[in-house]
Amino acid sequence: QYICYVAYPLDLFEEGSVTNMFTSIVGNVFGFKALRALRLEDLRIPVAYVKTFQGPPHGIQVERDKLNKYGRPLLGCTIKPKLGLSAKNYGRAVYECLRGGLDFTKDDENVNSQPFMRW
Template identity: 95%
Template sequence: FGFKALRSLRLEDLRIPVAYCKTFQGAPHGIQVERDKLNKYGRGLLGCTIKPKLGLSAKNYGRACYECLRGGLDFTKDDENVNSQAFMRWRDRFLFVSEAIYKSQAETGEIKGHYLNVTAGTCEEMMKRAECAAGFGVPIVMHDYLTGGFTANTSLSIYCRDNGLLLHIHRAMHAVIDRQRNHGMHFRVLAKALRMSGGDHLHSGTVVGKLE
């Protein structure tokens, strides 16, 4: 904010006019479309994040996804750091995870999914990864919207809406902005901004556990 007279400043909430909200597309699809795509109703959707988050080969990562999905989960998920490291390039991960999804679907008779992280260093690379995911026929992708940026997120959201992909949003880097009680922004502000930019669901903390 740049004013010397203010030592700290925190934005707690936003009231956004309806007319202004209507200039944004919002979520690519929403919960009802997600349930329709998965053919799952009347209960919560159960998933998990694959651990360890770093160090697995693409083949072993895909095997872990298969075991989770075959065991009864609806979704598995990339962590925010899972991107395209030397030990697991993104295209290899996408391939082995897609195989895990189709194999578990065939054996269980249920529709399964995995949140493939398409976050990249440029918008062009991000879109290339999203197109690859769509080509493999997976139902959902993931984006780190604070590190990737709102413009990149909006572009990805529009692509997901046009191509039938669900979009999960990870909140990586949020604590730098919302953790201090007297400075920064409340998480509800970040969530509202994301809702306008576009995302079907947003990563959040837990009632109990390690995450706030």
């Protein structure tokens, strides 16, 4: 058993993006197949970086109102494969998920405006 301390320069992270920070620090590291076991025990975020977080633009009630779903948890998924689908196939995957009863789908953090699927 080993303990490792890792520090990242703040310039690596998009200001105000919790998603970018966590996927950069945790997401890809936990996917390393060479690691048999890994546990994150502490995460310290500098105050200067915390100040860049503005919070969500609205709360869960707005989401429930948009979806017209109340009194139960909202259920969603991330579309897979996360990269490589054409816009048509990506749309089809979203359609099938929603038609099957999910409330929402979410893009994987690695999905961006790619030459074969522009935003």
